[in-house]
Each structure stands twice: as C-alpha cells, then as structure tokens.
Amino acid sequence: MRLGIGKNIVLSGFMGTGKTEVGRTVARMAGMAFIDIDDELERCSGMSIPEIFAEFGEPEFRRRETEAIRTISAHQRAVIATGGGAVVNPENVELLRRNGVIVCLTASVETILRRVGASRNRPLLQTEHPEKRIRELLAARQAFYEKADIVIATDGKSPQAVAEEILDRVASWKSSGKGQ
Numbered sequence: 001m002r003l004g005i006g007k008n009i010v011l012s013g014f015m016g017t018g019k020t021e022v023g024r025t026v027a028r029m030a031g032m033a034f035i036d037i038d039d040e041l042e043r044c045s046g047m048s049i050p051e052i053f054a055e056f057g058e059p060e061f062r063r064r065e066t067e068a069i070r071t072i073s074a075h076q077r078a079v080i081a082t083g084g085g086a087v088v089n090p091e092n093v094e095l096l097r098r099n100g101v102i103v104c105l106t107a108s109v110e111t112i113l114r115r116v117g118a119s120r121n122r123p124l125l126q127t128e129h130p131e132k133r134i135r136e137l138l139a140a141r142q143a144f145y146e147k148a149d150i151v152i153a154t155d156g157k158s159p160q161a162v163a164e165e166i167l168d169r170v171a172s173w174k175s176s177g178k179g180q
C-alpha cells in the first residue's frame, strides 16, 4: 500500500505504546523509510540514552533530542518514531508538524507497565515504584499527547493491527484536507 503523500508519519506517545515496532511495520507496509529519533540520537552521541542521562542529565538529553528532531524532521515520506517525552516541547512539535502528521499511540498504565516496567533502558522509570512514576508522567503529559492530529489506542491490538489503523486514519485525515 502506498500513501501517495510526501508527508512524514510521526509517532508520538508514552514509553511502551509500541512506537518503534508499529513504526517499522507501517514503514514496511507503506514503502516508507523508518527513522527512530532515539536511535539517531544515540548514534550521533556515541552513547546510549541511559548513559546520556547519567552523564549529562535530562536537560542535556532534551537539548540533543531537539537537535536530532531538527535534522530528522527535514525528511520526507518517512515514518518517524519519537521518544515518549518529545512532544512536551512545543518547538519539537512545530518541527515535526511542518512536514508530518502526528499520530499519538496510547496504552493503559497496566499495558505500559507490562511492556516497559522492568526495562533498564528507560532512565525515567528507574525508581522503586515505576507504576507511580508512569501515572505521574502520564498525568503531566496527557494534554500534550492529546494535541496529536490522530490518537490511536493500542491495548489488546497487534502491531500489525495498529499499523493498519494508522494507515487508514492517515488516509482519511489526508482526504479530509487537514493535511494541506
């Protein structure tokens, strides 16, 4: 399936909502390139994300994230997976929206906890109570996630099913004229 649009499909959403796996599936189905912002950031920094947080702290991670978004958002016809905190900064959203439709993936706290609760790769969840942290972060970010052009719930759905839903919804969004 080809979308026939030059726009990027940008996936936002909390950690554990499936942005990377779903993004790869969408890219394969639509014949688009796939770019993961966290992967690019790690490649450019020569460090892992936990290392960047440990060595320089979150503000420096966010600065590098915006730098990576500035470069990557200039692409066309790519599926771009963002890190879970990227859309909290309006500058990132503006950059990503210039050339793309923003699709936010959502999941319940239980699903998120099951998918990433024990992950060592999520510095923000390295606490005694990951569930409490997830709830706090979700509450603080909810309003930012809701600003996406399209919002899709992922609970109980396979990556393939979510990818198909994204392609359908993006096609309707485009034909409604909102993407002009």
Ligand code: S3P
Pocket: 013, 014, 015, 016, 019, 038, 049, 082, 083, 084, 085, 086, 121, 122, 123, 124
């Ligand atoms: C973060 C999410 C992570 C990564 C970093 C910070 C966040 O990306 O960017 O650990 O602030 O939610 P994923 O959403 O891909 O896990």
